Amino acid sequence: MHERQKNLPEIIADVCLPVALYYVASNIVLYVLNLLVQMSAERFFTGGPAWVAGHASAIQVADNALAMCVGFYLVRRQFLAEAAAGGEAVLAAPRRIAAGWFHEGLKRRKNDWRSYLLLLFSGTGAALALNFAAGLIDAASHDAAYRQVADTQYAVPIWLGLTAYGIISPIIEEGIFRGILYRKCRRYLGRAFPAAVLSALLFGILHANLVQGVYGFLMGLLLAWFYERYDSFLAPVLIHAASNVSVFLLSTSGVFANIRSAVIGCCICTVVSIFSTFFIVKKDKKRS
Numbered sequence: 001m002h003e004r005q006k007n008l009p010e011i012i013a014d015v016c017l018p019v020a021l022y023y024v025a026s027n028i029v030l031y032v033l034n035l036l037v038q039m040s041a042e043r044f045f046t047g048g049p050a051w052v053a054g055h056a057s058a059i060q061v062a063d064n065a066l067a068m069c070v071g072f073y074l075v076r077r078q079f080l081a082e083a084a085a086g087g088e089a090v091l092a093a094p095r096r097i098a099a100g101w102f103h104e105g106l107k108r109r110k111n112d113w114r115s116y117l118l119l120l121f122s123g124t125g126a127a128l129a130l131n132f133a134a135g136l137i138d139a140a141s142h143d144a145a146y147r148q149v150a151d152t153q154y155a156v157p158i159w160l161g162l163t164a165y166g167i168i169s170p171i172i173e174e175g176i177f178r179g180i181l182y183r184k185c186r187r188y189l190g191r192a193f194p195a196a197v198l199s200a201l202l203f204g205i206l207h208a209n210l211v212q213g214v215y216g217f218l219m220g221l222l223l224a225w226f227y228e229r230y231d232s233f234l235a236p237v238l239i240h241a242a243s244n245v246s247v248f249l250l251s252t253s254g255v256f257a258n259i260r261s262a263v264i265g266c267c268i269c270t271v272v273s274i275f276s277t278f279f280i281v282k283k284d285k286k287r288s
Contacts, residue, residue, distance in 0.1 A: 018079075018176075018181075019180065022072060022075050022176055023206070025070060025071040029066070033066060034060075037059055037063070057153075057156050058156045058157060061153065061161075065164040068169070069172065072172045078180050079175045082183035115280065120239065120242050121273070121276035122226075122272075122276035122277045123222060123239030123273075124243050124273075125271075125273030125276060126219070126243075127219060127243030127246065128250070129269035130219070131251075132261075132263075135257055135262040143209055145210075153248070154248065162245060166248075170238075170241040173203075174233065174236045177199050178227050182195055192224070196225065196228075197221070200217045200224060201217060203216045203217065204218075
């Protein structure tokens with residue numbers, strides 16, 4: 001017996017509702033956590049409000065990371081259905097499905113580490129080139145919303161930045177935008193390119209400022225392309241993690257704001273990304 005074909009409103013709902021649920025839930029949790037921190041500081045600690053003000057960036061980033069985890073937990077079945085089960089509903093315990101999928105993925109990819117090095121050079125090179133380009137045009141001075149976000153993101157301890165930007169954010173954001181959104185669009189549209197554009201567009205828009213929006217859109221296209229080419233969720237996660245960590249560490253050094261460093265860095269990273277991508281495409285053509 002064939003499953004009834006969904007009409008357009010049902011398709012839109014199926015694609016958008018998990019993403020909407022994630023964002024609504026994570027923002028509610030973020031609001032509650034911020035409120036709890038403020039109330040706890042005022043009630044239990046002498047000088048608590050001053051301490052909170054002095055650690056506002058770290059608290060915000062930590063709360064946001066925890067809120068993301070809670071939001072993603074609520075849509076974990078939709079993620080596993082798309083990324084691990086090809087669109088089929090997940091009826092077994094999610095942890096069992098995830099464990100089996102993860103184990104099978106490691107078995108398939110354990111001898112393919114060289115191609116993943118190329119992937120990291122290509123994706124991270126592109127991300128760094130875009131950040132160097134943003135530094136060249138002094139994008140932060142033209143976008144107050146981006147400047148505020150950047151000031152918060154980069155004013156955190158290194159351990160927290162590596163945890164939030166190198167582990168939590170890549171896994172969860174890729175799970176939402178490539179694992180759920182891109183996979184659903186890919187399944188309904190039957191083609192990779194329009195699915196990549198739609199998922200990347202929403203990825204950029206939800207960053208809520210122009211600079212990160214453009215960056216998110218361009219990187220979203222690249223991440224979807226690697227997901228499709230490698231047929232592995234690990235591919236976009238690795239790129240996302242390596243890019244975030246590289247940008248975070250270099251931002252703390254101020255290298256993006258230095259004109260000479262930005263010019264040299266943009267040129268080098270662009271060349272590295274282009275050549276790495278060329279070898280990835282060439283290798284795939286040899287296989288076919």
